[in-house]
Amino acid sequence: MMERRDERDAGDMVGRKRLRLSSDEGSDLFDSLPDDIVLLVLAKLSSSARSPRDFINVLSTCTRLNRLALQPAVLKEAGTNTVAVRAKNWSDSAHRFLKQCVRAGSTEATYFLGMIRFYCMEGRKFGAALIAKAAIRNHVPALYSLAIMQFNGSGGDKSSKDLLAGCALCARAGDLGHIDSIRELGYCYQDGYGVPRNLKGARSLLTRAAAMEVACCVRASSEDVIRKCETRLDAIMSFKTVPGANPGLGHAYWAGSGLQFSPRETHPANRFLLEWFAIQADSGSDPGRVGGVKLCSDLNCGRSETRENEFRRCSGCANVRYCSRGCQAHDWKVRHKFECSPMPQLVHHAVDEGF
Ligand SMILES: [Zn+2]
Ligand SMILES: [Zn+2]
Known part of the structure; x- marks a missing residue:
């Protein structure tokens, strides 16, 4: 301290x-x-x-x-917060400063400027090259962002998708401890998306992601809540002892524990995208559609579609769209499960619960 x-x-x-x-x-x-x-x-x-x-x-x-x-x-040593220019403060001098940091070899500046150039400005190729450069240096957010771009074929057409590359990038980021990458790869194995279908491998990855997420939440929770959760934490950390828990819905297992799934920390690059598109938004217009592009519905993401219908819609209501499974899973926990309410499903769940 x-x-x-x-x-x-x-x-x-x-x-x-x-x-x-x-x-x-x-x-x-x-x-x-x-x-x-x-x-x-x-x-x-x-x-x-x-x-x-x-x-x-x-x-x-x-x-x-x-x-x-x-x-x-x-x-060269410029860190995440040193280069974290806010969208409202964007200027030629800020752009010059970031470019200086990139030329000096700052990986954080390389990723940050790459995201800005790819999603907010012209010159997507330059932005993609910068993100790739940061990913080569094992910058975890860059590895994950590049994976999302590969899964979606961002910056190109549908044929630009490279699912195998997306999986490989997620595997690398997952090895470095990135929860969303582990979850993304788990769903890929579950669906046979880019990799051969492997339900056992999928379950293992999804359980690991859920356990890591719970561990993060416990670290951020009060001692009272932690005490309540101790038994459950022991159970979920030893994966084989939670046969009833759905690894993709780890939060359901924790219902009633008092453990809160708080919104994940927003990376400064995502914060820039959110603020950038918010500044451009017309007041009163559809908040999910800014300047002709549609944004990922996760409130912590900020990524925009680079072509029509690039992002996948929620299969329940089709009212929201996400750049990735990670965003979908996160938004579901903190917001969308309260909004995604096709009436027949609600009735069905109510009957299941004995109401
Ligand atoms: Zn997203
Ligand atoms: Zn929905």
Whole structure:
């Protein structure tokens, strides 16, 4: 905690240190610090800043810091939050800053700019190339985003779909612990989509994804709820002891436990897409259709269709569409299960429940 606060304050400290050294010693000792040391501090700030502003503020401190902060060795370390420009603040200078970070080798900037260029601006090929570049470096969100693009044939026509590539990318991201990728691959095995049908493998993957998701929720829950869930957690973590649980609907098993499936954390790239399309939306228009394109219905996604009917619709109501199974599963838990209500099914469920 202390270390994180130190990192956050690194930018301010650089500026303050300069002042203190000047007044206490009567000479500007900051200037006597070797460039290598200053570059190390700036690289640390670049990787851990809470927002682009925290980093950009350093640029205006003095000429030397401005020069050193824009060195490739510093920009290469630019982290998720350092490059997380908000859509409302998008400008040519923000675009230039991201391109500088990309040229310096920042994987986070490469993915972030790739998503913006692919979904929000012209030049999808350039955006796709950037996302692919980040994926090659094992950037997990890039691997998953590229998988979604392959499954949907995004940026091309239906024949552009490459299901096998999508599965391979999900497998790689899943190996790195990405829950949505594991779930996506599980459904692929279940449906024989891109890979040979394998129900046992599908069940194993879907159960693993559900268990990992529950574990994440437990970590984020209060101690009371955790105590209530302990027995159930033991059961679900040892997969074979939950024969009655549907791995695709892990949340059903937890009904009544008090465990809440909170919305997943939105990656800054997805937040940019959401804000970008929201800014463009006409007030009062269909919120799922912005500027002629339809958006994924998951409120944390922001991906837009790149051609008509690219995303799959909910088979229950056909009123919502999703870029991926991951978005569908997430949106179902936090929202759509309350809205997707074809009347015959509701009656059927009510009868099943003995009402
Ligand atoms: Zn989505
Ligand atoms: Zn529905």
